[in-house]
Amino acid sequence: MPRYNPATIEPKWQQFWEEHKTFATDRLPATEKRYVLDMFPYPSGDGLHVGHPEGYTATDIVCRYHRMRGRSVMHPMGYDAFGLPAEQHAKKTGTPPRETTEKNIANFRRQLKMLGFSYDWDRELATTDVAFFRWTQWIFLKLFDTWFDVEAQCGRPIDELPIPADVAAAGDEVVRRYQDEHRLAYQVEAPVNWCPKLGTVLSNEEVQGGISERGGHPVVRIPLRQWMLRITAYADRLLAGLDDVDWPESIKLLQRNWIGRSTGAEVDFFIGTSIGPDGRPPEADFAAWQTARRGKSFPAKEGDDVLRIYTTRPDTLFGATYMVIAPEHPLVDRLTSDEQRAAVTTYREQAARKSELDRTDLAKEKTGVFSGSSAINPVNGTAVPIWIADYVMMGYGTGAIMAVPAHDERDFEFAQQFDISIKAVVDPGGAVDADVRRAILAGEQVFTDHGTAVNSGSYDGLATAAFKKQITGDLATGGVARAAVNYKLRDWLFSRQHYWGEPFPILHELDADGQPTGLLRAIPADELPIDIPDMKMPETSESPEPPLEQAPEAWLYPVVDGVRYKRETNSMPQWAGSCWYYLRYLDPANDQQLVDPEVERAWMPVDLYVGGAEHAVLHLLYARFWHQVLFDHGLVSTREPFRRLVNQGMILGEAEFTGYQADGKEWISASRVKTSADGALLADGKTPVVSVTIDPDQVEKQGDGFVLKNENAIKVESRSFKMSKSRGNVVNPDEVVREYGADSLRLYEMFMGPLEATKPWSMSGVNGVRGFLDRVWRMIVDDRAESPTLNPAISDSPPDDEQNRVLHRTIKAVTEDIEALSFNTAISRMMEFTNFFTKQSERPRAAMDALVLLLSPFAPHIAEELWAALGHADTLAYEPWPEWDESALVEESMELPAQINGKVRSRITVPTDADRPALEAAARADARIAELLEGKTVVKVIVVPGRLVNFVVK
Template sequence: MPRYNPATVEAKWQRYWAEHRTFAAPRMPEGRKLYVLDMFPYPSGDGLHVGHPEGYTATDIVCRYQRMRGASVMHPMGWDAFGLPAEQHAKRTGTSPRETTEKNIDNFRRQLQMLGFSYDWDRELATTDVEYFRWTQHIFLVLLDTWYDADEQRGRPIAELPIPEEIAEDEEAVRRYQDDHRLAYQIEAPVNWCPELGTVLANEEVVGGLSERGGYPVVRIPLRQWMLRITAYADRLEKDLESLAWAESIKLLQRNWIGRSVGAEVDFFIGLTPDEDGKPDMKQYRGWLRDRELGGYPRKPEEDVLRIYTTRPDTLFGATYMVVAPEHPFVQRLMQPEQAAAVKAYCEKAARKSDLDRTDLAKEKTGVFTGSYAINPVNGEPIPIWVADYVLISYGTGAIMAVPGHDTRDYEFAEKFGLAIVPVVDPGGAEEVSRDQVLAGKAAFTGQGTAINSGAYDGLATDDFKQLITDDLAARGLGRAAVNYKLRDWLFSRQHFWGEPFPILHELDAEGNLTGLVRAIPPDELPVDLPAEMKFDASHASPEPPLEAAPADWLYVTIDGKRYKRETNTMPQWAGSCWYYLRFLDPKNSDALVDPEIEKAWMPVDLYVGGAEHAVLHLLYARFWHKVLYDRGYVSTPEPFQRLVNQGMILGEMEFSGYQDQAGAWVSASDVKINPAGQPICRNAHEVVTPRKVQPGEVEKKGESFVLKARPEIRVESRAYKMSKSRGNVVNPDEVVREYGADSLRLYEMFMGPLEAVKPWSMEGVNGVRGFLERVWRMIVDERSEQPALNAAVRDVEPTEEQNRMVHKTIKAVTADLDAMAFNTAIARMMEFTNFFLKEDVRPRSAMEKLVLLLSPYAPHIAEELWQLLGHEKTLAYEPWPEYDEAATRDNMVEIPVQIQGKLRSRIVVPAGADRAELEQAAKADPKVAELLAGKQIVKTVVVPGRTVNFVIR
């Protein structure tokens, strides 16, 4: 047999697996089930990236291993195929997005198949398949048909929503009331419209009010949008994290994103008819207090109060002013004639800024006084109301009480505009702040302490105060305990063509205008496909969705004589990935999104692997949909993904870079810093410097850092960067496979380091594992023979005791590492095995077979080939995983370190089972130890059997 040639071996076995449907999963699990899922990729035009196979190889190893351990394994793959690039390509070239998408999918499939992953390709699906998004649309209808019952903490059919008596007779009012409670609802929300590009942009695509691409102006204009009420599930999404086997850091990320906080709502009286000075009438105020005392705290605030949310009700006495967001509905009312012009101008300016710009922390606080006042309910003091964009309309009530003494943002604002600062919390001995400054109103203290300047509450600890004042406010009908979330409802529509159409019709009146009422397309009439004939303009002139230009026979529908217009927004890319794990179980079902019996048998996903970039949004959205489906009886588990592992990013090769000034002279990296514009500048000259790539041969290590060999005073940076086209450090898997083979690529990606770690790529490393595979090959195969033949050293003999120990040790270690997903160390153990047996002149066939089986999950092609050569006819994919004998792994003699005063002084070799007394005696008998102990007094002897002996002497 010739030398190891991955190209032929890999093609051969890929063909074999496909022909024999080796990895087809059964409809229902047979025995122990295991559902292992990869985050399916977006099939971009660039093709596979070496980052993709990292997670895919890890899951493939787990699947192949578990099949050998008898598990019934579900391991599917598909495509998250909707996406903007295909649509932009269509605008440029006229090629339909479907065509582009299918071409990209074909390329991705080819690349994945070339890597030998054991997917059940019969289950392949794409979110763009009409038969798939039919069910995505179906789930949208479920969301539309569901309201959240806060008392029962679950989603229920809209038909079960209790209707208030006063509207029960009015059919249209009932419909609108229901619409207000559905999990899918419509609002007017601002979008980032870029007229120049003719497209609507996501928030992160807008920088400084300009488009990231091209730098064109972006305006925020309101458009009708679909929203999903994910906030209704915030509590459950947070609580149920506890039950999941995810990394704590990822759970924390989700918890922070949900951002639950506990505090209080408080109403501040503003009155309907303020006095000329903008202050509320005190008589009205007292009347209001009485009304509240009797009537209690209303669910929705009346027009004469400003409702705020705070997590620090204990600082109410320090509230010296209030702020409302520029979008707050009261702004119009609150601005007094004198301030009106300034307030209007401020609000208009704020409206033009994107959310991102508004939250740019580098900038100073801005705001304007409205001219109006509110009354602080704890002390009856009128306090001014300002408008400022540091208050967000989308959080809490869109208005705050400002406590500059105990909130850094309010403090900055009060400082800038000369507003009163009243300290109400004594920091006591708190370390982070100077108590004197806080008490003098010269610094903000945000921690907990003791109440001061707070009337009868003085002296209370922060937590007690919070509790007490919340109760008191509730008793007086002025406030109540409240919970808030950072999580916002999910903006679920996009102004794109290439997405799932909504199964929604808008009712038209006689003039052809929307009446505001919608009609859902019944589930049995799905799917709603995209129009087949569609022209794409390079740019269109309005932010309206492209489907507004769809052919009329698609756009307009008449039912029972009534005219309707289709919804022209489409769903966001997240939609399809919210439930694909369910469809994989039953991909061809035309009666249901998944057969309940099958769902019950396979769910939940036992292991889900993907990049940490999806740690928040994708996982949160999918969990949300899953919970709705759970509430509505479509799925049997409250959570979809039992265990989650995030693979770390693979960076480009290590690079050295130095800096040169404009004259071309080297500048030491230690003298370079980054200026606010993000450019590297020289610390001394304040001159912009240029990074230059330096070859590894030109640098050497000096102390802590690298320097130029020729100029040792010039420090250079050594670092690996994220792979990117612009940096030119992208590694293409096609090339790696062509040069080294798929098995080498797989093995290298697992050998680089722990799966979760961020790791730099190294082509030399790939070459290294290729060398390992060649050594394995030579260990078993006769390279010089023309015909396939075993190496003459491989014989049908019993292993020697030493060989047997190596075999069993290796099985034990590789199995344990695999269970811990510590693939890098498992590979190292197999290398040790190979290094050992290459030196053996006689290599028992049984030992070689064991190694081939251990290696097969990592490098399946070469393993199949060697397995066949060792005399087996069938695939090894379902061979039993090798067992080890614990007794056979134990060494007869072990080396034990002997320490004196904790310092290593000698090593003794003793029988493996030596007890304390034997160890101590052997240690004392060691000539070196005896010499060092001579004449000394042994104070203490520490003996850890199997580990160490330590003498403490005087």
């Protein structure tokens, strides 16, 4: 048989699997099911990078393993194919996005097949398929048709929304508008993140410190009509659901922080209807207001005579020395005195402009301006001056706070800057040093922890937690406060100004003059899909007008029942398709339903979901949200879609040595080089230097770092960088497959290290695992023979005891390692097996069969080829997984360390089942130990059977 040649055997087996539909999955599982899912890729023009096959190989191993264990495996693949690049390409070249996308998908498909993954290709889908996004639109209609019943904590159909009597009385149109306000999908005219360069609005999640996450372009805030999804309604459910899933704690924490639930109180501060000459509302008005509020329930909407604030620390109300409202707060105008008006106007303009810039840069120093007026603190009737400052944001809570500088770091900083008084109301007691406590109580230092109330009237002496509860209750009785919950999570901005995205199935009613009436009409589900119209892409413009505004009239202005409508011209964000694609795989051709409930119940939830950690928050939160809405409608049977989640780590480029050179090519030691604030490389903080990649053989180890061989004083850095085109360290899977084969690529990616870890690429490592596959090949076949011949060492006799022990130890280790997703160690075990058996002149066929089966999930092509060479007629994909025999593992004797004072001084060979006295005796009998114990007092003997013997001596 010839040498191992992946270039011929890999395509051969891929073709075999394809022709025989080896991995096609039945509609319903016949045995215990496993749904193993990869995060589907965005089919970029660059093709797969080596990061993709990492997760995909891991799931493929799990799937192939489970099939051999007799389980019914669902393992599909598809493409998250909407995306900006195809659209930008279209603008540049005129190529329709669909054409570009399909070309890219074809390339991805070729690459995925080249790697031998055991997907059921009949279930392949792309989010851009009209037959797929028909159901994305259908789900949108569900969202549109849902309101959230807070009492029941459940989404319900909109026609079950209770209509208040006054609304009902006002007529049909008012009822419709009322319903529209309560839908999970709703429209707002709100300031949004508009990115002129990308030509679209971005979600808060896609903006990092004033620039777009993708591309790094500036983002400005402009008001636009947008679709929102009311994900905040599901905040508590999304939080609670995390307790029921087997996800990495770090990811759960990320989601919990993102949702950012806090509890506290909303409190109304009286501002009256007019500002008195002293800047505060008249005392009498306050008294009247207090009386009017007492005993009443806290109004759902604050009147215009109060400033409503949210606080998590109602126990610090007595320490509120000023208040802050956001510059965008609706009461700014009213609360500004004439004297302050000019200053306030200037400040608001500055603040508005500031939000267009990178705010993080400006976040160093707090800014603000006094409004000239005050509000009345409901706990003690004190007038509290109101400031306007942009460290309070309109989007969170009520957009207004009471500031307690003594017990909040931001307020403390602000108060110091503007010389506002600081009043301590929480005594840390013994929790801090005495002088720190003194400083805190004197208002010289901030203290944000819990403690004991002081300067708080009758509440003095209460512990923080008790105080919170007490005062919230007291104020609620007075009708001026209520317990409240807030979330950092914002509603999800769901519309984009793209051509290449799912159109919304929504029509806007037009009046006789062709103007929108503001009334909406959802397109009936049976009229879906709404396809993307064929049209010429508009010229690049930086206006926020969606491209679909220039769609053909016939598409844009449909007439239904004699009424003229204009279609919604925004499109859905790329996240939409990925929110539910895992459901469609189960029933991809169904044109009656999103998924057949019987099929859904049989396969869901996803048992294992593997993908990059970059989706920790967005994709996984959005998908969970949609899933819960679908659950509320009885469309899916599980509360959570993904039972177990694993994040594969990033693969970095090959390790590089970097040195630094000044102008004249003179080397500068890396220890002197720092990156300055603006990103420039400076030596000793002043001389500019450039970084130079150094050949590994110019470098040697010295101390705990590396230095130049020629100039030992020059330190160089050693590290790996993220793969990027600009750095030129991208590894192309096509090339690796061409050079080493798909099995080697798969095996190497699994051998690099733990799946979750970030690891650097190493081409010689690939070469190493290829060497292993070569050895496996030669262990079994005679690679010098012309015709297919087994290695003469292969024998039909049964394994001897030692061979059997190695065999069963390997089966056990590999099986347990696969279960634990510890693929790197599983491969090590198979290497040990191979190292052992290549030295054996008799290699029992049974052992070879077993190894080939163990190897097959990792390197399926070579395994199939060897399986055939060993005389088996059919694919090994459904061969029973080898089982180990515990009794074959036991050895008669073993070697144990014998220690004196915890240091290994000798090794003893003892029967495996030796008891404590026998072990101690054996150790004492050892010549070396006996010699060392001579003349010493043995204080204690520690014997751990199967582990060691340790003498503690004096």
